[in-house]
Amino acid sequence: MRIATTTLFNIGSGNLQRHIADQAKLQNQLSTGRKxxxxxxxxxxxxxxxxxxxxxxxxxxxxxxxxxxxxxxxxxxxxxxxxxxxxxxxxxxxxxxxxxxxxxxxxxxxxxxxxxxxxxxxxxxxxxxxxxxxxxxxxxxxxxxxxxxxxxxxxxxxxxxxxxxxxxxxxxxxxxxxxxxxxxxxxxGNGTFVTAYTATNTGTGIVSPGEVLNSTAWANAPAPRDFKVAFQVLPDPLDPNKTVTTYDLINNTTNTSLIDGATIPRAAGTAFPRTYTEGGDIIFAKQTGETAAAWDFGVKLSVKGAPAVGDQFTVKPSSxxxxxxxxxxxxxxxxxxxxxxxxxxxxxxxxxxxxxxxxxxxxxxxxxxxxxxxxxxxxxxxxxxxxxxxxxxxxxxxxxxxLDYASAISEFAQNQMVLDAARKSFAQVQELSLFKYI
Missing domain, CATH: 1.20.1330.10 (f41 fragment of flagellin, N-terminal domain)
Structure with a gap:
């Protein structure tokens, strides 16, 4: 079979170019580290x-x-x-x-x-x-x-x-x-209600922040839950040289006593429903012996010192x-x-x-x-x-x-060997031309 010289050149050149391209790709992979x-x-x-x-x-x-x-x-x-x-x-x-x-x-x-x-x-x-x-x-x-x-x-x-x-x-x-x-x-206040003294007070009473006994009862108390503790000081019936301090719990909205329902103000010189004890609990609920209907607002406070006649301390929801x-x-x-x-x-x-x-x-x-x-x-x-x-x-x-460097380097060396062989064989093919003998 006869093979034209141009065919030999084309085959050799094509193979050589392919190996060079493969080698260039491997070289690029090795330099970038990416396959x-x-x-x-x-x-x-x-x-x-x-x-x-x-x-x-x-x-x-x-x-x-x-x-x-x-x-x-x-x-x-x-x-x-x-x-x-x-x-x-x-x-x-x-x-x-x-x-x-x-x-x-x-x-x-x-x-x-x-x-x-x-x-x-x-x-x-x-x-x-x-x-x-x-x-x-x-x-x-x-x-x-x-x-x-x-x-x-x-x-x-x-x-x-x-x-x-x-x-x-x-x-x-x-x-x-x-x-x-x-x-x-x-x-x-205490986060639920706040107690405060009144600027017109003339006694030495100091009110506590108060305590919540039943939050549900306080929430159910008549709105807007605006109350006060009022004090009265009268001569002691048993000893004229002494006095007795009493107090009332008042609903400021209706001006009535929470303890006995009386209208406020009371008649002059009238004792209030409860007797004051310094530091004792002032409980906003019906106490034993009181005749009013049962009620309970779930809070209490205390007062230290000696309140004077007309002294008041307010009790309102916290703001x-x-x-x-x-x-x-x-x-x-x-x-x-x-x-x-x-x-x-x-x-x-x-x-x-x-x-x-x-x-x-x-x-x-x-x-x-x-x-x-x-x-x-x-x-x-x-x-x-x-x-x-x-x-x-x-x-x-x-x-x-x-890139797998070990595999790529091995392939690079192998392709280099193949490329060198292709170059040498192509050089030999070039020697087959008849023009060399003219």
Missing amino acids: ILTPADDPIASARILDITQAKSIQEQYSTNSTAADSFMRLSDSTLDQVMNLIQNVQELAVSAGNPALGPAEKKMKDAELQGRYQELLGLVNTTDGQGNYLFSGYKGDVRPFTETTFGQVVYNGDDGQRLVQISDGRQIPISESGADAFQRIKN NVDLFATLGALSSALNNPGSGSTGGAAFQNQLNTALSDLSNALGNVLTVRSYLGARMKETESVNDTTEDLKLQHAKTLSGLQD
């Missing part, structure tokens, strides 16, 4: 690689988001911790101010310290994350949350929303807090009082401590109210911190899961696209 250089090398694997690469990029973004969210929440937690320390310092200040040995001048010195704490608090609640985002303005990150109108009175400019950060496919976690929830919506107003009221008390036994009792009642409100504020901030801590823990857990997914994606990608 798939173009989708044409393995279309199915290439599609899979694209999907996993995209998923890995998303997980990396979630990881970045989790880190940013955790940083923001940790700053919020640190700030709330400082607020708690501040409240505890103010509590210590209020307790020390109750020392009877302190005069008006010393109490004004206490107020000077309180003024500093107040300004410190105003700075803490307006803290930013260093990038201009306020921690406690709710959703309005660029709005300064609190502005002062007068001492003890602030306006909240934020909202009740929370900024959300996507930390996984199915979870957006809130990172910001509402300043109103943290520092303003604080229940006064919200902000931390700034509490500091403002304490400052007012320190600047106007009063004098004598009546002034001392009024001052102590004010201190007790401030201490109760500060305790509630401390508990409220602690509650906010607990919610924050739970979200920080969740962020940490989700981030751990994200890191596991990133590792799994990396392993899968490695299996799909990473």
Whole structure:
């Protein structure tokens, strides 16, 4: 069979070019470390690689988001911790101010310290994350949350929303807090009802915060649950040199006695239904020996000291009082401590109210911190899961696209040998031309 010279040249050239292309591909694989250089090398694997690469990029973004969210929440937690320390310092200040040995001048010195704490608090609640985002303005990150109108009175400019950060496919976690929830919506009194002295009191009675015995009974008491304890002081029938103090429980809405249903005010010089015992329980419920129909509002309180004729203490449902107003009221008390036994009792009642409100504020901030801590823990857990997914994606990608160097080097050497043989054989084929003999 005759084979044309051009055929020999074409076959040799084609084989040589194929081996050179194979060698170039192997060289490229070795230099990049990847066995798939173009989708044409393995279309199915290439599609899979694209999907996993995209998923890995998303997980990396979630990881970045989790880190940013955790940083923001940790700053919020640190700030709330400082607020708690501040409240505890103010509590210590209020307790020390109750020392009877302190005069008006010393109490004004206490107020000077309180003024500093107040300004410190105003700075803490307006803290930013260093990038201009306020921690406690709710959703309005660029709005300064609190502005002062007068001492003890602030306006909240934020909202009740929370900024959300996507930390996984199915979870957006809130990172910001509402300043109103943290520092303003604080229940006064014992959280259910609040007791308060009346400014017209002339005795030395000091009322306790009270205690809830039955929350359902209190909730079922006649709305708006506006009551008071009123005192009467009359000569003791058994000893004219002594007096007997009695008290009445009054519904301010109907101006009637809760104890016997009498209309208020009673006739002058009339003893009230119950006898007062200093520090004894004043229970808002029917007691043994009373003739009225059974009733029970589920609360009690006590009064220490000696109430005077006409002295009253109110009992109302708890309402919200902000931390700034509490500091403002304490400052007012320190600047106007009063004098004598009546002034001392009024001052102590004010201190007790401030201490109760500060305790509630401390508990409220602690509650906010607990919610924050739970979200920080969740962020940490989700981030751990994200890191596991990133590792799994990396392993899968490695299996799909990473080059087996041992196999590739062996193939490269083999192909190099074949390429060298092809070059030499093609050189010999070139010698077969008849033109060489002309």
